[in-house]
Amino acid sequence: MKLLYITTTINGAGGLQRVLVDKANTFASMGYEVAVLCTNPSSEPSLYPLLPQVGLAIIRPKKGLNYFFSYKKLLLKHIKAFRPDILIMCDNGIKSFLLPYFTPRRYKLVYEMHGSKNIWLAFIRPYFLRAMLYRFMDVSVSRYDRLVVLSPSARKEWNCSNADIIPNYLWFNETGKSSLMAKKAIAVGRHVPEKGYDRLLLAWKSVTEKYPEWVLEIYGEENPDYDLREMANRLGISNHVVFHEPRPDIHKAYITASVCLVASYSEGFGMVLLEAMACGVPCVAFDCPVGPADIIVDRQNGLLVPEGNLELYIKAVLEIIENENLRHYLGSKASEIKDRYSKAASVARWNKLFTSLAGR
Structure with a gap:
C-alpha cells in the first residue's frame, strides 16, 4: 500500500x-x-x-x-x-x-x-x-x-x-524519571504567539519575586519576530530564564526539571505534556482548546487552570514549588500517562x- x-x-x-x-x-x-x-x-x-x-x-x-x-x-x-x-x-x-x-x-x-x-x-x-x-x-x-x-x-x-x-x-522509551528536587521549571515549544510565552514570562516574573533561586529553562528555535529574550529583558527576569536550542533528545532535559509549564492559547494535542509527564514531571497548563484537558486530570496528575486566568496559573506554579508532597504525588501519577498513549x-x-x- x-x-x-x-x-x-x-x-x-x-x-x-x-x-x-x-x-x-x-x-x-x-x-x-x-x-x-x-x-x-x-x-x-x-x-x-x-x-x-x-x-x-x-x-x-x-x-x-x-x-x-x-x-x-x-x-x-x-x-x-x-x-x-x-x-x-x-x-x-x-x-x-x-x-x-x-x-x-x-x-x-x-x-x-x-x-x-x-x-x-x-x-x-x-x-x-x-x-x-x-x-x-x-x-x-x-x-x-x-x-x-x-x-x-x-x-x-x-x-x-x-x-x-x-x-x-509517546515516541521515546522511558529513560528515567526526574527527582523533582531541582529548582528548575521547563517549557518546550516553538517561539510563536500561540504558545503563550507572553503570559508564561509574566507569570514567571511573579514566581521569581517570591522564589528568585528558581530558573525557567525554555527549549525552542528562537524567533526574531517573537523575541522571548526581549520580553524577558523588559520584565527584568533575564537572570531567571535560560534559553536553549531544540534538541532531539528532549526527554533528557525533562528529567532535570521539577515542573513543566505550558501556557498555550491553543494546542493541537499537547505533546509536551505527554513527554514531560512520562518523565515524572508534573505540569501546569491552561485549559486551552484543545488537548490539555484530555491529558491532565486536575490535581490527580497535574494542575489545569481555567483558560485566561493568569492569577490562578501563578498560584498553581507556586503551589507546585512550595508543596513538595504534592509535587511528588503529581509526578508519580503523571508518569502513568505512558500506558494510555x-x-x-x-x-x-x-x-x-x-x-x-x-x-x-
Missing part, C-alpha cells in the same frame, strides 16, 4: 514534525511504500531523519496571486507521479481544505488535524465571517474520506460524521484505518 503524507515541512523541532517522521518511518518498516511531500520549504535543520526508503519531495508554489493555482498544479503533478493509495493531509493551513475539490476521487483522502479549529477563528473578528469560515471548514473536511483528530475535545469542534480519534503517542496502540489504529480505506 502506498501512503503520501502532505505537510508544510519536516524541518524544525515541532511536535508535528517529530510524530510525522516517526510514523512515516514506522509504516515504511511495516512494508508500506511511504513518501512525504513538503509544501513550504524551511531553512531550519532537520532534527528527525527519515529512513532511506521513505521518499521525500518538496514543492515551491509561486508567491502572490498565483499561489493556489501553482500549489494545485505542483501537488497534482507529484500525486500523479507517486500514485498513492491514500493521501494524508497534515498541513492544517487554509489551503489544506481545498484538496478534496481538485483531487481525483480514485485517491482516498485523510485529513490529520494537528491543531484546534479555533486557531483560525481567533484571527477573524466579524461574526458572519467566522461563521462562514466555520461552515467552509466543516463542509471541506466532510469531503475527505476520514478526518482524524487527536483528542475527544478536538472531535467536539467538528460538525461532521467522518471523524476518528487517534491520539499521538503507547505507540503500538496508535500504530495499530492507523493500520486498521488504512486497511479499511484501501478495502484490504
Whole structure:
C-alpha cells in the first residue's frame, strides 16, 4: 500500500514534525511504500531523519496571486507521479481544505488535524465571517474520506460524521524519571504567539519575586519576530530564564526539571505534556482548546487552570514549588500517562484505518 503524507515541512523541532517522521518511518518498516511531500520549504535543520526508503519531495508554489493555482498544479503533478493509495493531509493551513475539490476521487483522502479549529477563528473578528469560515471548514473536511483528530475535545469542534480519534503517542522509551528536587521549571515549544510565552514570562516574573533561586529553562528555535529574550529583558527576569536550542533528545532535559509549564492559547494535542509527564514531571497548563484537558486530570496528575486566568496559573506554579508532597504525588501519577498513549496502540489504529480505506 502506498501512503503520501502532505505537510508544510519536516524541518524544525515541532511536535508535528517529530510524530510525522516517526510514523512515516514506522509504516515504511511495516512494508508500506511511504513518501512525504513538503509544501513550504524551511531553512531550519532537520532534527528527525527519515529512513532511506521513505521518499521525500518538496514543492515551491509561486508567491502572490498565483499561489493556489501553482500549489494545485505542483501537488497534482507529484500525486500523479507517486500514485498513492491514500493521501494524508497534515498541513492544517487554509489551503489544506481545498484538496478534496481538485483531487481525483480514485485517491482516498485523510485529513490529520494537528491543531484546534479555533486557531483560525481567533484571527477573524466579524461574526458572519467566522461563521462562514466555520461552515467552509466543516463542509471541506466532510469531503475527505476520514478526518482524524487527536483528542475527544478536538472531535467536539467538528460538525461532521467522518471523524476518528487517534491520539499521538509517546515516541521515546522511558529513560528515567526526574527527582523533582531541582529548582528548575521547563517549557518546550516553538517561539510563536500561540504558545503563550507572553503570559508564561509574566507569570514567571511573579514566581521569581517570591522564589528568585528558581530558573525557567525554555527549549525552542528562537524567533526574531517573537523575541522571548526581549520580553524577558523588559520584565527584568533575564537572570531567571535560560534559553536553549531544540534538541532531539528532549526527554533528557525533562528529567532535570521539577515542573513543566505550558501556557498555550491553543494546542493541537499537547505533546509536551505527554513527554514531560512520562518523565515524572508534573505540569501546569491552561485549559486551552484543545488537548490539555484530555491529558491532565486536575490535581490527580497535574494542575489545569481555567483558560485566561493568569492569577490562578501563578498560584498553581507556586503551589507546585512550595508543596513538595504534592509535587511528588503529581509526578508519580503523571508518569502513568505512558500506558494510555503507547505507540503500538496508535500504530495499530492507523493500520486498521488504512486497511479499511484501501478495502484490504
